[in-house]
Amino acid sequence: MRQRENRNIFIFLLLWSSLVIMLFLHTSGRVDIPLLHFPQAKGNLMMIEEGYKHYNLVGLREKVYAIPQGSSFIHPRRIEKMKEIGIFVAHSAQEVKRMIDAETENIEPKNIEPKLIEEGYKHYNLVGLREKVYAVPQGKPFIHTRRIEEMKKDGIFVAHSAQEAKRMIDAETENIEPKLILKEENFQGHNLYSFGRLIYAVPAMDPALGPYWEQVVGENLKEAKRFIMQKETLVK
Amino acid sequence: MFLRKIPLLIAAVSVGVLILAKVFLYPDCYSFDAHDEANHAFPGLHVAQTAIRAGELPTINYYNNFGVPLLGDALTYPFALQAATYYFLDSHLAMTVNRFLIAVATVIAAFGFFRIYLGTLPAIISAVLISFNPVSFWYPVHQYQMAALFFFASFYLLNKFNIHRSATCFFSLFALFCALILSVSINHVVLLVPFLLAWSLSRNGFRVDQISIAPLVAFIGALIFSYPQTFDFAQNFLTSGRASEGVYDSVLTTFRELFFGLIIPPGEWIAYNYGAQLQVTTYLSMSVMLAVLSGAWLIRKKTAWKQTSLFCCGVLPTVIAIVLYMSPELRLAIPLVKSVDITRVFWFSIPFCYVYAGYFIAYARFGWLPRGVAVFLLFVSLATLAVIQISPETSEVSALHSIILLLVVAGALTLLLTWQSEQPKGYRANLGYSIGGVLLIGSLILTPIPVMVRVLGLNTGSCGGTQYSDNLAASRFTPYSLLSLMEKGSRLATEVHTHKGHDLRVATHEILGSAARGIVVDRKFGKLLEEKRLVTVDQIPYGYYFSRPWQTDALSWLGIRYLLVNRSTDLELEDKGWTRLGEAENLSLYENPGKPTPVYLTHHHSSAPDFVRDYSFFGNHIRINLPEISSASTLVVTILNKTGFEAEIDGRTTEIVTQQNGFIGLHVQTGDKVVEIWHHPYSWRQVAAGMGISILMCGLYGWFLSRRRAENEKHKNLQSTH
Numbered sequence: 001m002r003q004r005e006n007r008n009i010f011i012f013l014l015l016w017s018s019l020v021i022m023l024f025l026h027t028s029g030r031v032d033i034p035l036l037h038f039p040q041a042k043g044n045l046m047m048i049e050e051g052y053k054h055y056n057l058v059g060l061r062e063k064v065y066a067i068p069q070g071s072s073f074i075h076p077r078r079i080e081k082m083k084e085i086g087i088f089v090a091h092s093a094q095e096v097k098r099m100i101d102a103e104t105e106n107i108e109p110k111n112i113e114p115k116l117i118e119e120g121y122k123h124y125n126l127v128g129l130r131e132k133v134y135a136v137p138q139g140k141p142f143i144h145t146r147r148i149e150e151m152k153k154d155g156i157f158v159a160h161s162a163q164e165a166k167r168m169i170d171a172e173t174e175n176i177e178p179k180l181i182l183k184e185e186n187f188q189g190h191n192l193y194s195f196g197r198l199i200y201a202v203p204a205m206d207p208a209l210g211p212y213w214e215q216v217v218g219e220n221l222k223e224a225k226r227f228i229m230q231k232e233t234l235v236k
Numbered sequence: 237m238f239l240r241k242i243p244l245l246i247a248a249v250s251v252g253v254l255i256l257a258k259v260f261l262y263p264d265c266y267s268f269d270a271h272d273e274a275n276h277a278f279p280g281l282h283v284a285q286t287a288i289r290a291g292e293l294p295t296i297n298y299y300n301n302f303g304v305p306l307l308g309d310a311l312t313y314p315f316a317l318q319a320a321t322y323y324f325l326d327s328h329l330a331m332t333v334n335r336f337l338i339a340v341a342t343v344i345a346a347f348g349f350f351r352i353y354l355g356t357l358p359a360i361i362s363a364v365l366i367s368f369n370p371v372s373f374w375y376p377v378h379q380y381q382m383a384a385l386f387f388f389a390s391f392y393l394l395n396k397f398n399i400h401r402s403a404t405c406f407f408s409l410f411a412l413f414c415a416l417i418l419s420v421s422i423n424h425v426v427l428l429v430p431f432l433l434a435w436s437l438s439r440n441g442f443r444v445d446q447i448s449i450a451p452l453v454a455f456i457g458a459l460i461f462s463y464p465q466t467f468d469f470a471q472n473f474l475t476s477g478r479a480s481e482g483v484y485d486s487v488l489t490t491f492r493e494l495f496f497g498l499i500i501p502p503g504e505w506i507a508y509n510y511g512a513q514l515q516v517t518t519y520l521s522m523s524v525m526l527a528v529l530s531g532a533w534l535i536r537k538k539t540a541w542k543q544t545s546l547f548c549c550g551v552l553p554t555v556i557a558i559v560l561y562m563s564p565e566l567r568l569a570i571p572l573v574k575s576v577d578i579t580r581v582f583w584f585s586i587p588f589c590y591v592y593a594g595y596f597i598a599y600a601r602f603g604w605l606p607r608g609v610a611v612f613l614l615f616v617s618l619a620t621l622a623v624i625q626i627s628p629e630t631s632e633v634s635a636l637h638s639i640i641l642l643l644v645v646a647g648a649l650t651l652l653l654t655w656q657s658e659q660p661k662g663y664r665a666n667l668g669y670s671i672g673g674v675l676l677i678g679s680l681i682l683t684p685i686p687v688m689v690r691v692l693g694l695n696t697g698s699c700g701g702t703q704y705s706d707n708l709a710a711s712r713f714t715p716y717s718l719l720s721l722m723e724k725g726s727r728l729a730t731e732v733h734t735h736k737g738h739d740l741r742v743a744t745h746e747i748l749g750s751a752a753r754g755i756v757v758d759r760k761f762g763k764l765l766e767e768k769r770l771v772t773v774d775q776i777p778y779g780y781y782f783s784r785p786w787q788t789d790a791l792s793w794l795g796i797r798y799l800l801v802n803r804s805t806d807l808e809l810e811d812k813g814w815t816r817l818g819e820a821e822n823l824s825l826y827e828n829p830g831k832p833t834p835v836y837l838t839h840h841h842s843s844a845p846d847f848v849r850d851y852s853f854f855g856n857h858i859r860i861n862l863p864e865i866s867s868a869s870t871l872v873v874t875i876l877n878k879t880g881f882e883a884e885i886d887g888r889t890t891e892i893v894t895q896q897n898g899f900i901g902l903h904v905q906t907g908d909k910v911v912e913i914w915h916h917p918y919s920w921r922q923v924a925a926g927m928g929i930s931i932l933m934c935g936l937y938g939w940f941l942s943r944r945r946a947e948n949e950k951h952k953n954l955q956s957t958h
Contacts, residue, residue, distance in 0.1 A: 008357050008601055009243045011674070015681055016247065016364060020254050023685075027694040028261045035636045036689055038504050045508040060508055072489060075507045077628035 045073065048093050053100050057093055065089055066096045114144050117162050124169050126162055134158055135165040183221060188228050192221060199224040247360055248343035251367050252336040255376075257692060258705040259332060265699035268331040269377050270710040272311055272703075275737030276754060277378035278327035278711060280312030281319055282744045287855035288314065293464070293923060295880065296915040298853045299743035301752045302761065302794075302899070303875035307917075308468030309756055310379050315465065316419035318382060328711040331378070335704070338381050343367050345388035349587065350594055352395045353542055357601060358594040361677065365524075366590050368684035370501070370516040371582040373691050376703055379421040386416040387428060387584055391435065394451055398439050401945050403938030406450055410934040413458035422469055423576055424583065429455060431549050431584045438545035446941060453937050461930035464918040471879075472756040487514050489562055494518070496629055498525065499620060500637050501686050505629045516690055517579045518561075520586070521683040522620045523640050524593055527600075527676075530609045531592030534599050550588025557581035593680065600676045603651055603669020610655075613676070614648040617641045636686065640679045647675030713741040715820030722747050722798050722825070725853060727834050727874070729782035729791070730800040732823070733774050738800060739781070746853070748834055750796055751781040758876055761898050770794075788812050788828065793845060795834035795874035799826045834874040835860055837904070839867060860911040865904060871911060873900040880917030886910055 025031040043061035050056050055066040058073060066088040067073060074082050082089065088105050090096035091113075098107050117126040117133060124135045129144050135157035136142045148158055157172070159165035183199065184192040190201040199218045218224030259265050268274060284294035284306055294314050297306045306312060313319060318338065321330035343363050350359035350366075367373070372384045393412055397405035417425055432451045440448040459466055487510055488497040496505055499522045503515030520528075532551075535543060560567045560578045568574045599605050605613075621641045624630045630637075654668030689695055693702035700706040713719060719742070722728060729750035730738035739749030751771075752762055757778050765771045770790055771780040782791070786799070786808055798817075799809065801824050810816065813829035835858075836845035848871070850861040858873060870893070877894040884890060885908050892913075893901040902911060 005355070005357055009360060012357065012361055012677075012681075013243055013246055015678065017250060019681065019685070020250050023254060023688065023694060024257055024261070027257050029697065035634060035639070036685070037695065038501070038634045038636075038686055038689055039632050040503055040690075041506045041509050043508050073507075075505075075629045077507075077631060079628070 052097060055088075055100050057096060059093075063089055063091060064093050064096045066100050114142060121166060122169050122173050124157075124165075126165055128162075132158055132160060133162050133165045135169050187225060190228055192224055201228050244344060244347050244360055244363075247364050248340040248347075251343050251364060252339040254688065255339045255692065255704060256332065256336055257694065258699050262699040262705075264707050265705050266328040266332045266708060266711070267335040267376075267705050268328050268711055269703040270700070270706045271735055271737070272377040272379070273327075273331055274706075274711045275735070275740045276309070276311035277313075277331075279740055279743035280306060280309055281314060281322045281327070284312060284314030284319075285322060290855045292855040292857070293918060293920060295464075295468070295856050295917055296878075297743065298858070298875055299746070299748050300740055300754070301750065301757065303878070304754065304758075305468055305472045305756055305878065307465050308470070308472045309754065310421050310423075310469060311754060313379055313419060313421075313465075315462075316378070316382070317415055318378065318419060328708055334381065335376060338385055339367065342385040342388065345385050345392060346587070348392035349388040350591065352391065353546075353591045354594040355598055358597040361597050361680070362590050362594040365593070365680060365684060366587050368687050369582070369586050369590075370519050370687045370691070371513070371579055371586070373687060374513045374516060374703075380424065382416075382419045383421070383424045383428075383583060384587075386412065386420055387431075387587070390416070390428070390432060390451075394432065394436060395439070397450060398436075398447060401447060401941060403942040406454060406938045406941055407934060409451065410454040410457050410930075413454050414461045414930075417458050417462045417466060422466060424580070427580060428584060431553070434548040435545050438548050439541050441541065442544075446937075446944060450937070450941070454934060457930040457934040457937075459930075460933070461927050463926045464923055468917065469756075488518060489564070491562075494558070494562060496627070498522075500624075500630060500633050501690060503690060504633045504686070507629075513577065513579070516687050517582065519687060521637075521640065522617065523644055523679040523683050524590075526613050526616055526644060527593035527596040527680055528589050529592075530599075530605070530613065531595035533609060534605075535592065535595045538595075546588050546591055550585055550591065553581050553585040554589060557585065597677055597680065600647075600673040603654070603666075603673045605651060605672075605676075607652065607655060610648045610651045610672075613644055614652065617644040617648070621645070634686065636682065640682050643675050643679035643682070647672045647679065650675060713738060713745065715823055717820045718800070718818050718823070718825045719745050719747075721817045725833070725851065726797040727795045727832075728798040728800060729796045731783050731802055732781060732800065734779045734781050735775065747798075748795075748853075750794070751779070753779040758898070761876055764897055784808060786812060786814075788814070788830070792828060792830045792832040795832050795836070797828050797832050799828070800824070801826060836872055836874075837862075837865065837869045838872060839869045845872070856915040858911075858913040860913075862904060862908055862911060865906050865908060868903065868905055870895075871902040871904045873902075873913060875900050877901075878915075880915050881913060882916055883911065883913045 022031075022033065023036075026033045026036050046059040048057040048059045048064060051069065052066070054069050056069055058065045058067055060076065063076070065073070065076075065082075068086050071085050071087070074085060074087060076082075076089075088096050088099040090099055095107075099105050114127050114129045114134075117128045119125050120138060121135075123138050125138055125142075127134045127136055127142050134142060134151065137155050140154060140156070142156070151158065157165055157168040159168055181194045182191060183194050187201075190203055193200045193202060199221055201217075201224050218227055253260075256267055259267050268278075279299070280297060283297045283299060287294035293307070295305065295307045297304050297309070297312075306314065318334045321333050324330070325333060346363035346366050347359050350362045354362065366384075369384070372380075375381075389412055390409070393405065393409045397409055416428075429452075432455070436448045436451050437444070487506065488494045488502060496502070497518035498520050501516045501519040502510065532546075535546075557578050560570075560573070567578055621638055624633070624638055624641070650668055650672035654665055654672065691702060692704050693700075696702070700710060709716075722742075722745075724746040725748070727748040727750060728739065728742055732738050734751045734753035737753070739751035740753065742749050752758075753775070759778060762771070762773075762778060762780055765780065766773065768787070768790055769785065770782060770787060772783040773780045782796070782799070791799075799814065801809065802822065804819060804822065804824060805816070806814075806824060806826060809826045814826040815829070817825045817827050819825070831847070832845070833847045833849060833851065835848040835851045837848060838845055846863075846869075848860055848863065850863075852859050858875070860871070860873070862871070872895055876898045877892055877900045881892050881900060882889070883892050883900075883902055885902065885904060890902055893903065895901040900913065904911070
């Protein structure tokens with residue numbers, strides 16, 4: 001009996017020691033054990049407004065929950081239960097208040113996340129939001145909460161489909177008169193100008209656009225400079 | 237005998253080594269908590285040990301928040317067993333050594349506790365598993381780290397006492413309780429008493445006699461032994477900001493949430509971050525709960541006292557705590573209960589529940605589980621697996637929880653199939669029973685893994701981030717380079733949240749801090765500062781730090797010479813004439829143009845304070861060499877006047893006059909030279925008297941017990957002779 005007990009103790013110590021070694025190896029980073037990756041909840045629960053038409057507005061990460069007073073906060077993954085209790089979920093306090101006012105989640109326009117439809121169409125990104133498509137010049141941020149008038153001032157086109165947005169971009173790019181802009185002066189005897197989407201190198205002593213103009217052209221400043229240097233080397 | 241203890245020692249050391257895993261794996265990493273320990277225990281112990289080395293009873297920390305009691309500070313405990321290492325080692329090293337030794341000792345003491353009920357193997361397994369009891373494992377800090385160890389040792393000794401009924405056992409119990417009260421946070425000590433009494437009464441068939449009340453006598457003796465510390469704490473706590481606050485709130489308030497909280501650590505599935513103990517403290521795991529329930533069924537034929545003691549100390553308090561936890565309105569209506577974390581009941585009730593699990597292990601190792609139990613395990617674990625799979629909350633939890641349940645299913649199924657296909661005896665049947673038992677026990681061994689990983693921070697990829705380990709720099713005042721720019725004995729205020737502990741940590745460099753953080757905070761003084769708009773309250777329990785708008789005069793009256801602000805250049809301070817002394821780590825150190833000190837004279841003819849430069853703080857003592865005084869004045873020491881202060885001017889006892897803001901004031905005359913102030917709420921004689929009375933009381937009780945025992949033995953002998 002004692003032998004059996006000792007054997008069992010030995011088996012336990014073996015199992016336990018293996019577990020400790022496994023945890024050491026995992027902690028050291030030498031062996032990554034996926035089973036030991038325990039998710040950790042993030043974000044703080046914040047009371048945004050108490051008692052708006054008998055609802056408490058509670059914020060968690062990027063969402064706002066309107067909870068009928070007297071009900072408790074329900075885990076956000078329990079969508080059915082939230083609907084049963086009458087909890088509204090929105091992306092802003094304003095939106096959730098409109099839901100409370102309308103007594104339904106199905107309000108229009110409803111805030112949803114912007115979605116990238118196409119990137120880089122003639123230097124525009126096409127972004128879909130609700131039933132509209134926005135053509136946003138590349139490099140400019142798209143802040144969907146701004147008013148449409150403000151967006152238009154920033155050169156953003158607003159359309160009802162991607163095709164319509166593209167037509168608007170096409171029309172705009174064809175109508176644009178390219179301007180000559182001096183980018184850099186006297187680079188190895190050349191001034192570098194941007195004209196449309198290309199960079200042109202013009203001899204500094206001869207600002208007139210001559211045959212040289214046709215030869216040194218780049219997509220960007222770096223490329224134009226490289227062409228100039230190559231040309232200079234060839235001449236020498 | 238020693239060889240038989242080797243497996244226990246191996247198990248205990250492995251737990252200690254695991255706790256220090258990050259210390260071994262990461263450079264410059266030590267085991268300590270950057271908040272409670274680095275902010276309170278380390279500086280508090282430094283101040284206390286300076287006083288003890290000077291032959292004083294450490295009663296006050298002048299360096300913290302205008303003078304904070306030290307003896308009754310539950311975050312320092314200068315006479316704790318674990319404080320001894322601080323005499324020989326630097327704070328961070330002392331705590332690292334403590335953590336290892338206490339972990340090893342706790343497993344050994346837990347083994348002693350489980351042996352009251354169980355055989356060797358189930359006792360070793362239970363001792364290892366209970367070391368990771370989430371609620372106690374979460375709190376490794378100075379004032380809590382010995383609680384589980386003393387708990388187990390108390391019951392081990394109490395059982396010995398009940399067997400031998402000797403004076404030696406009783407006196408050992410008394411000595412253990414003295415060490416307990418000096419070493420463990422008083423709220424845990426108070427919580428332990430009902431468990432001790434309930435257990436003692438159960439052990440003695442609910443008879444109230446000299447044996448069953450012995451732990452109470454020993455406990456009262458220990459209270460008398462350590463009365464200055466305990467009474468000081470009670471007095472300070474009742475006047476502090478914390479007494480009226482309900483600090484701990486519940487997160488799991490529905491049965492559904494509670495169920496998930498019991499089977500999976502809430503930190504894994506709860507929708508939002510709850511960055512504290514509730515991430516794990518409710519986690520028991522379904523495997524353990526099944527073992528507990530099965531164990532409770534299996535021991536129904538055991539000795540009555542074992543059943544009643546387990547019910548009274550395990551099941552009942554756990555259920556009460558869960559009910560209170562789930563009913564915040566009820567809990568917050570109960571005085572004292574409202575200001576404690578109710579889940580701490582699990583600290584002491586869960587080990588008793590684990591005894592049931594130990595019984596389960598005892599039966600399972602041979603596959604001796606009744607079929608009904610195996611069927612119960614199979615169905616409940618399958619149902620729980622299904623719940624985990626279909627519930628939206630648990631859709632992203634680790635697969636380990638399901639694997640643990642699958643082991644239970646496999647174990648139960650193996651046992652059932654063995655019974656079905658084989659005769660009760662035979663090699664194959666034995667093999668089947670053994671495999672089934674190993675699978676069931678294996679599921680129990682895996683259950684603490686989520687707790688270990690979360691609490692020890694084994695997934696963080698760095699040293700810090702938990703209460704179990706941090707880098708050396710986190711144990712000190714930072715920016716360290718700015719310390720040399722401040723004069724010792726001057727006062728600093730920091731415009732940084734108090735949990736960072738800047739104002740507390742400067743104590744180790746003999747610089748006075750200003751902010752308030754801790755169990756004992758003078759709320760009245762805090763309110764005064766709030767009214768003057770000098771501070772920002774930044775936490776519950778009550779705490780504050782000094783903040784803008786900066787009022788130079790008001791700060792000077794508080795003796796604040798330095799300000800550490802959280803910006804590179806503070807135009808407001810520079811406009812007010814403050815000098816920027818240095819900058820590091822995005823914090824800048826400024827000096828008050830008046831270079832105030834914590835001691836000054838006020839004159840009737842002048843509204844400005846006349847700062848005294850020649851003074852010193854040492855232990856409980858303040859010595860001030862006065863400058864030439866032209867007329868009768870008031871000497872103000874910017875330390876809050878509390879019970880126990882005495883003052884002398886040139887050897888004459890002088891009355892202390894409390895100033896409007898609560899500071900110490902003394903009337904001084906022309907020609908006065910030396911002022912000495914002591915904080916002496918208790919003299920050594922009083923302390924010795926308390927110790928003497930308690931030792932005498934327990935000695936007498938022990939003598940009485942021995943006499944009764946001798947009489948009983950004589951009586952028994954006579955009866956057997958007749």
